[in-house]
Amino acid sequence: MGGQVSVEGVHVVVVGGGFGGVAAARQLKADGLNFTLIDMRDAFHHNVAALRASVKPGFARRTFIPYAKTFGDSFVQGRVQSVDTERQTVVLEGGREIQYSHLILCTGTDGVFPARFNTAASYETAVQEYDDLVKQVQAADSVLVVGGGSTGVEMAAELKTEYPEKKVVLIHSRTVLADPDLMPSVRQQAQEVLLEKGVELLLGEKVADLSALQFNVTQKDRLVTTERGSQLTTDLILCCTGLKVNSAAYGPSFSGCLAEGGALQVNDHLQVRGFSNVFAVGDCVDVKEPKTAYNAGLHAAVVATNISNMLSGKPLTSYRSGNSTMLLAMGPNDGVGQLHGWKLPRCVVALGKSRDLLLWKSWREMQQQQP
Template sequence: MVNQVRNIVIIGASAAGHTLANELIPTLPEGYRILLIDALEYSFFPIAALRAAVVPGWEERIVLPLKTSTCFPSDSIHQVIAPNRVIKLKENLVVLEKPFEGTTEVRFYKAIIATGSTQPSPMRPSLEWNMKDYLDALKKSQQEIKQAESLVVVGGGTVGVEFAGEVRALYPDKQITIIHNRSTLLTPLTESSPSGNLNEKIPESYTSPPTHLKLANSLTNLVKGHTNLILNDKVIIPQPDEPSTESNWNGSFGLQPSLVTIRTESGKSVKADYVFLSVGNKPNSGLVRVTDPSAVEGKTGLIKVDEYLKVKSTIPGGENYYAIGDVSNAPGVKTSYIATVQAKSAAVNLINEIKNKPLIAYSPGTFGGLFVPFGPELGAASITLPYLGTWTVGSGMVRSMKGRKLLLDRWGGLWKGEEKVEILV
């Protein structure tokens, strides 16, 4: 039976990869098998990772075992291959780190790269960690934050704002300072120039996606009532070879051995015993880069795809690879919602290829939104609706749509296996 099936290989059990598998389960013709490959033995929910790094008990809510019995129905031929890594892409096959069905080479009909993005812990675990290692790291983070008295957050993008909000909600008496290099939090599409005109275009970047100016202003006004904000300034990060004293920050992040001084380019100084580096996602596109460097954008690291989400590659067999989610340069903000939209589009085209039907161009749609919670109860969001434009909403909608549950209830809908998983919402 195994020798007769044609494999659909999905590299990465991310939101995009897991959603794609679910979309294919009821539609794949007989004779095709899904192989969902991931480097980790467990799945984690990055949307709630910052809360899990701050609030005790939340670490148990964001991890689940990743295996065939939790992902696929009992009567299917589909399989999860985890923990295992794809170490090389070839024409019509991938090479695994560890053997599967007696070989490290897995042939496929089509392969979809859904490897997502990388971030430092606690946002995402190290690929070397098992589930216990990740849970222990989150618990350690919780203890260190509890111990700290004065925290500095370097960077006021969505990650920095959400981290500060989680700490403020649990520990309202701690001193929290956010230092950001813009005139508002986030990265607004336009900012006021020195003359006051809204004519300065902010270049789009992957790690800090452009946001609507109204949202940036709304969130800034909210956050400055609960934290210290230093805007239009940058933290001076000491180099490893620079001499340091006990009272000056040495450039390390996390809990400091004592109260240290953080300095900015404008000459300001802030005392802190905990430093959080707020960094955006970096595409996990190394597999494609070493195979075909021309298929990866040099500036962003995103995999180049065409209008059908197929990888733009000139190497033999390149036309049999797709890329979706955070790792792809397809249009749309890098959010979990857009990742699922891409997964559904790729599923349609995979079935169309099997049935020799025309492919359908991907579209992110006209609906869009960015919800930025500041703890469970506060936050701001922008919502773009067809014909109505972009609207900014406040804490009430953010609290009900995302802030309190952080979409954990929706994560539960991904798990279709015979072995039921328990989502602690």
């Protein structure tokens, strides 16, 4: 469809303003379709840069981009409470209802701060949360990072790069670091980079009674015990585990379409099973591939195109997963990763992602200037 096409009676509701939701909204806007983007915050969070915002003073302000400046009245701040599929209505907390002809669910994953910030908050409040954590990091002489998946690896690297004098320990329940979708050689390289930076690794161990520990607050010489009985002292604990699909907004309404863990089962066109006018994008999609901002953007392009194709009677586009592309930023000047199944040199990852964490891309796509 051309950029000026408008279809009477069409109203696309996009639930969730993460990478996938924003990409879908931008394409719907370009196609001239009536849409509403809903998110509980008033600013897009470029959470690829959340870990650096946790350690680097003043950085957080660059990681939040106001929705209204880009989408105007097509953006609504609120938390989706439920979806009424019979009435084709999205219900917000407080009772407001927004009707849809087509629905795109982009609710992403939920997890522990600072890697995730899924909280109803204003731009200023969100920035302050990260600035407050930076002060806690600065006050600590030692930091324990719990979880050695890709998030934990990047967190430990950011800490040790910004504060080389601090003791940083990474504990991981498995013996190999980073995401299983990464090639073994890339995962090994991630471990080598951490060791080069001086991060201490405690692999094959789990923290005992993790839920009883207080995260993100500096308390000198806290004792932490592992399930095997090992003990260590630390001033600050940062948790980088426990990411899960954020299905709260849609779970009850689509209970028959949920895979294990709450992700939505979809067909090749990314339509939710049993609903021709409901699509899913990003981390909440049951597709066997890494949960990345890059893949969420690919999903959004397919879904927005398919809505346009449905309206114009054209065949629908299918989504096909490609080879795993993942880049781990390990401080501003280092990184590891792979592109379409090929291992990349560390300097290439540093230039391509680590230096700016792709912030320039989000600000450009939102048509706004970085502060």
